[in-house]
Amino acid sequence: MKIIVVGNGKIGSLISEQLVQEGHDVVAVDTQERVLRSLQSRLDLICINGNGATAKVLTEAGVMDADLVLSVSEKDELNLLCCLIARKLGAKHTIARVRTPEYSEQMDLIKNDLGLSMIINPDLATAQEIFALLRYPNVISVEKFSKGKFELAEMLIEDDCLLTQAPLHTIMANHGFRALICTVRRGSETFIPNGDFQIQKGDVISLSAQSEVMEEALKAAGIKSRVPRKIMIVGAGRIAIYLMEMMQKIGMNPTVIESDLERCRDISIRFPNALVIRSDGTEKETLFEEGFTDTDAFLALTGTDEVNILLGMNAINYDIQKVFTKISRNSLLELTESGEAGTVVSPGRIIADRVISYVRATATAGHGDVEALYHVANGTAEVVEFGVVSHNPRLINIPLKDLKLKKDLLVCCIIRNGKALIPGGNDMIMEKDHVVVVTVNRRLKSLDEILK
Amino acid sequence: MNIRIIIRIAGIILLCEAALMAAPVIVGLIYHEPDSVIAFLITMAVTAAVGLAMFFLNRSHGQVFQREGFVIVTAGWLLISIFGCVPFVISGSIPNVVDAFFETISGFTTTGASILSDVEALSNSMLFWRSFTHWVGGMGVLAFVMILAPLLGTRNNYLLQAETPGPESDKLVPKARSTVKILYGIYFGMTLVLVLLLMAGGMSLFDSLIHSFGTAGTGGFSNYSDSVGHFRSGYIEMVIGVFMLLFGVNFKIHYFLLLKRKLSILKNEELITYIFITVFATVTIMVSIFRMFPSGWEAFRAAFFQVSSILTSTGFSTANFDIWPQYPRTLLLVLMLIGACAGSTGGGFKVARLVLIAKAAKRGVNRLVHPKAIKAIRMDGKTVDEIVLSNAGVYLILYIFIMVISVVILSLDNVTFEENLSSVTACFNNIGPAYGAMGPVGNYGGLSILSKLVLSFDMLAGRLEIMPLMILLLPGDRHLR
Numbered sequence: 001m002k003i004i005v006v007g008n009g010k011i012g013s014l015i016s017e018q019l020v021q022e023g024h025d026v027v028a029v030d031t032q033e034r035v036l037r038s039l040q041s042r043l044d045l046i047c048i049n050g051n052g053a054t055a056k057v058l059t060e061a062g063v064m065d066a067d068l069v070l071s072v073s074e075k076d077e078l079n080l081l082c083c084l085i086a087r088k089l090g091a092k093h094t095i096a097r098v099r100t101p102e103y104s105e106q107m108d109l110i111k112n113d114l115g116l117s118m119i120i121n122p123d124l125a126t127a128q129e130i131f132a133l134l135r136y137p138n139v140i141s142v143e144k145f146s147k148g149k150f151e152l153a154e155m156l157i158e159d160d161c162l163l164t165q166a167p168l169h170t171i172m173a174n175h176g177f178r179a180l181i182c183t184v185r186r187g188s189e190t191f192i193p194n195g196d197f198q199i200q201k202g203d204v205i206s207l208s209a210q211s212e213v214m215e216e217a218l219k220a221a222g223i224k225s226r227v228p229r230k231i232m233i234v235g236a237g238r239i240a241i242y243l244m245e246m247m248q249k250i251g252m253n254p255t256v257i258e259s260d261l262e263r264c265r266d267i268s269i270r271f272p273n274a275l276v277i278r279s280d281g282t283e284k285e286t287l288f289e290e291g292f293t294d295t296d297a298f299l300a301l302t303g304t305d306e307v308n309i310l311l312g313m314n315a316i317n318y319d320i321q322k323v324f325t326k327i328s329r330n331s332l333l334e335l336t337e338s339g340e341a342g343t344v345v346s347p348g349r350i351i352a353d354r355v356i357s358y359v360r361a362t363a364t365a366g367h368g369d370v371e372a373l374y375h376v377a378n379g380t381a382e383v384v385e386f387g388v389v390s391h392n393p394r395l396i397n398i399p400l401k402d403l404k405l406k407k408d409l410l411v412c413c414i415i416r417n418g419k420a421l422i423p424g425g426n427d428m429i430m431e432k433d434h435v436v437v438v439t440v441n442r443r444l445k446s447l448d449e450i451l452k
Numbered sequence: 453m454n455i456r457i458i459i460r461i462a463g464i465i466l467l468c469e470a471a472l473m474a475a476p477v478i479v480g481l482i483y484h485e486p487d488s489v490i491a492f493l494i495t496m497a498v499t500a501a502v503g504l505a506m507f508f509l510n511r512s513h514g515q516v517f518q519r520e521g522f523v524i525v526t527a528g529w530l531l532i533s534i535f536g537c538v539p540f541v542i543s544g545s546i547p548n549v550v551d552a553f554f555e556t557i558s559g560f561t562t563t564g565a566s567i568l569s570d571v572e573a574l575s576n577s578m579l580f581w582r583s584f585t586h587w588v589g590g591m592g593v594l595a596f597v598m599i600l601a602p603l604l605g606t607r608n609n610y611l612l613q614a615e616t617p618g619p620e621s622d623k624l625v626p627k628a629r630s631t632v633k634i635l636y637g638i639y640f641g642m643t644l645v646l647v648l649l650l651m652a653g654g655m656s657l658f659d660s661l662i663h664s665f666g667t668a669g670t671g672g673f674s675n676y677s678d679s680v681g682h683f684r685s686g687y688i689e690m691v692i693g694v695f696m697l698l699f700g701v702n703f704k705i706h707y708f709l710l711l712k713r714k715l716s717i718l719k720n721e722e723l724i725t726y727i728f729i730t731v732f733a734t735v736t737i738m739v740s741i742f743r744m745f746p747s748g749w750e751a752f753r754a755a756f757f758q759v760s761s762i763l764t765s766t767g768f769s770t771a772n773f774d775i776w777p778q779y780p781r782t783l784l785l786v787l788m789l790i791g792a793c794a795g796s797t798g799g800g801f802k803v804a805r806l807v808l809i810a811k812a813a814k815r816g817v818n819r820l821v822h823p824k825a826i827k828a829i830r831m832d833g834k835t836v837d838e839i840v841l842s843n844a845g846v847y848l849i850l851y852i853f854i855m856v857i858s859v860v861i862l863s864l865d866n867v868t869f870e871e872n873l874s875s876v877t878a879c880f881n882n883i884g885p886a887y888g889a890m891g892p893v894g895n896y897g898g899l900s901i902l903s904k905l906v907l908s909f910d911m912l913a914g915r916l917e918i919m920p921l922m923i924l925l926l927p928g929d930r931h932l933r
Binding site for chain 2: 002020024025026027033037041044045046
């Protein structure tokens with residue numbers, strides 16, 4: 001695909017790099033000659049010096065036949081303007097980075113009016129990632145499909161739970177379990193389980209469920225989540241604010257340490273239940289005073305990477321269970337091994353991953369009936385979304401349990417009239433549905449191929 | 453320095469060269485030249501074996517950075533020249549190893565300087581190989597290899613930068629490999645048109661291939677001692693003259709004009725200067741040699757062909773310009789120094805650099821009058837980065853250094869100063885014929901081994917635009933890993 005990346009700071013350059021590695025034709029736009037020079041010498045792409053929110057520069061970058069324009073500069077307004085102009089000039093898809101919390105509340109409005117395909121907010125995405133990892137300790141990753149209508153969560157089964165007690169079909173029948181187990185990774189092998197399959201301790205499973213019921217499903221499965229009670233956050237930037245919003249909803253009340261008075265005031269107004277301490281987070285005395293040693297989770301989210309790394313390392317030394325360290329600069333990210341300073345979260349990397357999976361999905365769309373394609377379980381399994389176009393009488397309007405499906409293949413979701421449905425044996429594929437299929441080691445090009 | 457990856461890529465380059473030698477083998481089979489065919493087959497086997505060994509003995513994967521890129525390019529060009537000269541030695545066409553090396557490197561660097569006194573004595577397959585090296589070298593050996601084998605994924609632009617430097621590196625499309633494919637596509641297409649046009653003018657297929665290779669690569673090897681003059685055809689001279697100029701234009705312009713139909717690209721400052729130089733030189737030379745020719749048309753023919761041939765660094769000739777008056781001889785020497793456009797197959801200092809340096813000089817003088825003035829230098833409506841300017845300055849300095857040192861070493865050979873300066877100029881700028889004994893009707897065979905090696909170095913330095921070779925000479929940067 002031909003992709004234009006406007007703004008090549010920390011996040012932009014990481015995205016450009018990944019896109020080049022994926023084999024796309026990338027044009028990088030930035031106003032800083034120095035940034036472009038480094039990109040140009042490292043990566044196989046074209047650089048254009050100039051303001052990406054101008055028609056002249058965008059035209060020079062070849063916006064007319066661009067498949068995707070990504071605007072990820074520091075400035076929200078510039079990004080939105082850039083996408084607007086790019087759309088007008090003929091770009092097929094646009095993605096804007098919008099980070100201001102006030103703007104993010106009106107996301108849907110902006111998105112539709114400007115014809116944006118996706119809005120990325122690194123701070124929000126980072127907060128979401130931390131939040132998910134805090135709440136579901138065993139969850140390795142959560143992927144959203146079909147425009148967020150349903151999710152696929154990968155997790156490690158650490159202890160005995162509901163899922164390990166009986167073969168899958170009895171669990172499904174007796175407990176009204178509303179999620180579907182799509183893949184099971186045991187050792188180096190990945191299976192698509194059938195009804196007789198029994199999950200064991202140590203398996204990595206992926207569960208698909210509608211976004212709304214995922215939490216419920218995980219709870220029903222008895223996957224214990226040791227939700228941390230005492231949480232300490234150092235640095236009350238945007239990420240912390242998004243995170244606290246999520247925490248507030250489920251009644252988590254963190255301790256926040258921030259040195260800026262204004263910010264402390266702002267936070268205490270927004271989050272009345274949080275304990276806001278105005279102090280320098282690197283002062284040991286303050287940390288201990290506020291019960292550093294018996295916190296369950298420690299989050300180093302200040303604006304300075306080096307401070308975060310040191311705070312994280314310190315927290316690891318005091319055996320704090322969960323330590324999250326935010327690192328923004330790509331160079332430091334490569335130097336810091338995960339574990340030394342707790343779980344490293346990088347807004348850039350998180351966003352780059354999201355963009356890449358979006359690009360992969362769009363790039364594969366339009367081949368046959370495939371609308372989107374994702375890789376899960378370390379790339380061993382594929383999740384493919386099809387639009388139903390065929391009238392194959394062997395496929396349409398037949399209950400799934402009567403279909404003669406190939407091995408290692410599972411229909412894990414049917415989207416009908418914009419609603420996701422986790423299918424049981426009696427559900428049928430109907431015309432105009434969208435069907436999501438998960439397979440192992442197989443390239444499906446059309447929906448008919450799922451039949452034997 | 454990651455020596456393993458360098459050896460590995462050099463191995464790939466040799467494998468590609470072995471594949472290229474299939475072309476002269478076919479020619480040899482057509483013309484029933486068993487000796488030459490055997491010489492090529494032996495060389496192919498040896499080259500492929502060495503290439504395979506270099507490729508497989510170094511399985512380690514590493515990264516190519518700027519420094520490795522420069523070393524690979526230099527080593528690659530040296531290696532293909534060393535292996536490329538083997539057929540000449542084995543078959544006995546050019547028994548002396550140094551001579552054969554000189555001839556081959558002259559071919560790959562598209563210089564066209566020859567040590568042969570009687571070209572026509574060579575077998576057809578040898579002549580074909582000699583000219584074929586022009587065609588491959590014109591667009592770049594590594595670029596050619598890059599098309600055949602996807603080298604090193606995303607990092608290969610270091611290699612491309614090292615091989616086709618120019619004052620500013622411009623890719624046409626984001627991917628280096630796609631850019632190379634487009635450029636080779638244009639190159640191939642233009643060569644094909646040229647072959648057809650020459651055949652329409654009554655040339656045999658073989659002759660037209662030889663002269664098309666020489667024109668496309670702006671090399672200048674011919675299979676006749678009297679070069680293009682042999683055909684005594686105004687049509688052929690005009691066709692080759694025009695095509696030399698076309699191949700001397702930045703290929704970016706061909707791309708935008710032919711494939712993108714963007715006429716605004718014609719406002720390119722380098723192109724305008726290049727056309728101006730051509731017109732000016734042709735007209736003034738025509739006037740000064742007017743009396744030597746029976747008609748104005750013939751004077752124009754000779755002047756235009758020679759200007760086009762020298763400015764683009766090709767080195768074909770239709771007349772012995774060495775016997776022309778002093779003005780055209782001097783002007784042609786100046787044209788040798790200027791060279792063709794950046795991003796073309798031609799050599800020399802490049803018109804783009806000349807324009808940049810002239811602008812920088814103007815600013816320098818201006819600064820004496822307005823010491824506090826800040827003025828950005830613009831080219832084609834865009835601001836030129838200061839680093840680009842400074843690089844052009846550095847290039848000029850190194851260019852002069854190498855010229856001076858080469859002239860001093862060559863003087864040991866006791867050639868006249870004119871022969872000395874002109875042959876260093878002709879080799880360093882990849883022209884070919886110089887003045888005196890090395891003139892259009894002479895050759896470089898009479899020089900000593902030392903002189904031939906120095907001139908070989910100059911040819912390579914000129915083709916790779918100096919920098920890659922200088923990196924090898926930098927003391928602190930030779931650490932091997």
